[in-house]
Amino acid sequence: MSDATLTDLYEVTMALSYLHEGMTEPATFSCFVRALPPERGFLIAAGAETVLDFLSGFAVGHDDVEVFAEALQRPARELAPLVGMRFTGEVRAVPEGRVVLAGEPLLEITAPLPQAQLVESYVLNHLTHQTTIASKCVRCVLAARGRSVVDFSLRRTQGTAAACQVARLGAMTGFSGTSNVAAAHAEDLTAVGTMAHSYIEAFGDEEAAFTAFALRHPGPVTFLVDTYATESGVAAAARVLNALGRGDGSAIRLDSGDLAELAFRARTILDNAGLPQVRIVASGGLDEFAVHDLTRAGAPIDVFAVGTRVGVSADAPTLDSAYKLVAYDGRPLMKLSAAKATAPGRKQVFRRPGCHDVIGLAEEPVPPGSTPLLETLMRGGVRSTPRGRLEDARRRVAADLAELPAAARYIRSPQAVRAKVSKRLAHLTEQVRRRIEREALAPFGSHA
C-alpha cells in the first residue's frame, strides 16, 4: 500500500464520483493560509519539496484500491476507475524559504479534478506543518541577533518524522546545527551535543565525568555544568579544560535556573580561569521569546539550543491553512461560507521590494518593478526544475528577511505585513460571487 492511502475518505468518494460523472477537466486548487497566528508577522514557505516528491511518485495501485474499498465497505471492482491513477498535473508554488503573507497562495495544483482532489490531504498536511515550523524557527534566529541557534527538539516533537523536518527547517532558516543524528545525515547538517545530566550522575562526580569524557572524545567538548550546583560545575569544567589544555573551541552548557544570571557568573568564572575563548551554550525550554529576553538582557550566551517549544511551535502548532477549488474547466469558482470565503481563479503574487505584495491572477502581466512569487515546479506530473537545495532556500530566507519591514520581525507583537489584491482579482471575485448567487440553481459541469 502506497502513500496514496494517506488521504481522507471523502477525497476517495469525491474522486470516484467525479470519474463516474466524467468530471475530469482540469481543476485548480489553491493552498494558502487564511490568517496568521497572533505572534507572527510573516510566514516562511516550506513543504513544496515534500509535496513534489509525493506527487512525482503518486500512483494508485491495486492494493491501494483494496484499502479504499475496505474503507468504503464496497467491492474493489466498483473502484476500478481509480486503479493506475497517477498525478499528471501542474504545480506552481512559492519556492521554499521565501517570505509569504496571509492569503497568498503557497502552492497551486492544476490537474484533472479527481487527481487534484485525491492528493489534497497529504499536500495540505505537509505544507501546513513545514510552513508552521519554518515560520517558528526563523523567529528564533531573529531573536538570537547573530548568535548561534541549534535544534535540540528530537525528544519531544510530535513523532520522530516531525523532528527530522524541524532539523531541516531550522537549517533552512539559519540554525547552525542539530542534535538529531538521522536528520544531520539526511540533510548534511552539523550535528551537535555532548552529554546529559545522567552522564554526570552515572559517574557521581563532575570533574571525573568531564575528564573521562574529554579523554575519550578528542576535539572541542561541551560540559554540562548544572547537574548539582551551577557555579561549582563551571569551576570544575574550567579546571578540567585547563588541566587538559582543551579550552579552544569548547563550551559549557547551562540547562536550568536563571540563565541570564548564571551566564554572567559563568562568564566571570571562565574569564578568571583564563578561558575567555570557552563559549556558553544555554538550553532548557527556550523559544524565540526566551531568546529575545536573554539577548536584550545582554546575557553572554553564545549558542541558544532550542527544543520542544520550537519543535512543536508551541504557541501556534498549526496554521489556518486551506486547499480550495478556485477554478474548474476554465471557470473560476469560490466558496461563499461566512468568514471562509475564498477568492476565485489561478493566482500569482507580485512582489515589489520591501515585501509590497499584490495578489493577482496568474494571467495578469507582471507589474513593472515586481517579481512573481509562484514558480512552475512541475508540468505533466514531472518536476520541471531540479530538486530544491537547502542552501538555496536558506539564501532565500536571508534575502527576504532583509526586505521585511522591521515591525514584521518583532518577536513580541509583530505587525503582520498584508498583501493587497489586484483590481482584476477584486473584479473577478465580485463577478463570481454574483454569478453563484444568481445561478445557484442552474447546474453546470459535464453532467448538466
Add this chain to the structure above:
Amino acid sequence: MSDATLTDLYEVTMALSYLHEGMTEPATFSCFVRALPPERGFLIAAGAETVLDFLSGFAVGHDDVEVFAEALQRPARELAPLVGMRFTGEVRAVPEGRVVLAGEPLLEITAPLPQAQLVESYVLNHLTHQTTIASKCVRCVLAARGRSVVDFSLRRTQGTAAACQVARLGAMTGFSGTSNVAAAHAEDLTAVGTMAHSYIEAFGDEEAAFTAFALRHPGPVTFLVDTYATESGVAAAARVLNALGRGDGSAIRLDSGDLAELAFRARTILDNAGLPQVRIVASGGLDEFAVHDLTRAGAPIDVFAVGTRVGVSADAPTLDSAYKLVAYDGRPLMKLSAAKATAPGRKQVFRRPGCHDVIGLAEEPVPPGSTPLLETLMRGGVRSTPRGRLEDARRRVAADLAELPAAARYIRSPQAVRAKVSKRLAHLTEQVRRRIEREALAPFGSHA
C-alpha cells in the same frame, strides 16, 4: 541506516564513553511527566507499543555507525564498540490506555547503561507524543457525553505519521471513526467522510451534487450543507434524501457558522421533512471545549468531527516529560537541579480504586487493596507479553475513566489528581540527596 540513528548526538557520545570506561552495568531510566498542562486533570498512557517495537528491532549496524562517525567527524573505527549493539534489557510500563498522573513512571527501562542511553530520544519522543494526543482525545469523548466523536485531523497534524497516531489514539480513547484511510486500514478502524465544499462547487448546485453523489455511492451518505447558505442547503439535502428514499443512516454536516443555532434549525427542517432519523454531524475547528459548549447548549448534534486542534493538541502540544537515570549498578541516583529534582530508584505505582495512587519503589510489597500499574512487557530485549491490542487499551480507558474523581474529568479547569509518595520512596529520596551532597567529590563507578 536504521531507526537507531533517530537519536541525539549526545546519546552516542555518552554511550561510547560508557563502553570505553567499562560502565556497562544495568541502569534504570524512568520516563514520567513532571507536571500536567493547565487544562488536564489526568493523562492517558500511550506509546509503549511503539517503544517495544523499536526496542525489539534495535540493532546498530555498520551503516548506522558510519552515520554516527560522520556526525562526530571521527573515523568509524573509533566507534567500533557500538557495532552490533542490540537492546537486551527489561521494560516495565503502564499498559496503553490506563490513566496516569504527574510524577508517575509511564515506562522504565533497565538495561546495560550504553543501551539504555542510546534509545532515550526515540523512547521519550513517542511516549510524549502519544500520551499528549491520547490525553487530548479522551477529553473530547468526555465532552461529547455519549455522542459520537470522529477524527478529521489528517490535513493539519505535524506530518502524516503523526496523523496516523491521532487516528489510533482517538480510537483508543473512544472515537468511533476516522477520515484517515491509511490509519483505518492499519488499525482496523471505521473510515468516515463523504464530501467537501469543493464537490458542491464543482457541480455549482447543491441538489445536483447531492443527487449525483447518492446515486454513485450506495448506503448511508452525509451531505455537506453549508457551501452557500446552510438552511437552503439542509432543505436541498432533505429533498434529495426523500426523493431517493435514502434517509436511513444518512446525515448532514455543518462546517461553519454558529453550530448550535444551525443544528437546531437543521433539526427542525429535517424533522418537518419527515426525516427524524437523519443525523447531524458538526465540524470546523472543534476541540473538547467547543464540544462541551455545544452539548451543554443541548445542540442536537449526533456526531462531533474533531480535527486540527485535537490532532496537534493545540492548547498543550507537548508534555513536560523526562527520561531520567534513577539507578546505576544497583545504586539509586537522582538529579538535584532546582525545580527539576527527580526521585531515585526503580519504581512502581500502587493504585487503590478511585485513582488513589501511591508512587513507591518496585521492590515494595503491593499494599492490600492496591494493584500495581507498571507491568513487565519486555525481558532480555524480547517482548514478554503479546502485542497490546487496541480493544484492550480501549477497555482500560473506559474502566479507568469510571474510577476518576468527577473534578478530574471537568473540561474547563479540571482538578488534577495527585499521586502520593510511599514512605520508603520518601526516605530513599532523602538518603540519596544527603549521600550525593556528601560524596559529590568521591567518584564511583567501575572506573573508580
